[in-house]
Amino acid sequence: MAWYLNHYHCDSCDTEWEDDWSCCCDDDCPASGSRHWSPHESEDLTEVIEQDGDEFVVLVSPETAEHYPEYKAVARFPSEAAAHRFVVDGELT
Ligand SMILES: [Zn+2]
Known part of the structure; x- marks a missing residue:
């Protein structure tokens, strides 16, 4: 969602x-x-990037979310740029 x-x-x-x-x-x-x-x-907050220590986590609001985003971590990257590329390229499954 x-x-x-x-x-x-x-x-x-x-x-x-x-x-x-x-x-x-x-x-x-x-x-x-x-x-x-x-x-x-x-x-659009469907996909957000959050820093976790020295890693950057891509969080996605799943299809089942209704009243809250219920973010789930789908990928981790060593840099924010890499995480951003992942989101922009739409490599989400
Ligand atoms: Zn008013």
């Missing part, structure tokens, strides 16, 4: 907030309760 960090802005009260979702959902303003704002920006 794809996982996103969505950025929202409420035009009614000028509040900015963000929330993570398994899709690009609309959200309600936490300040004024104004409904159904669409994200003005979404970051």
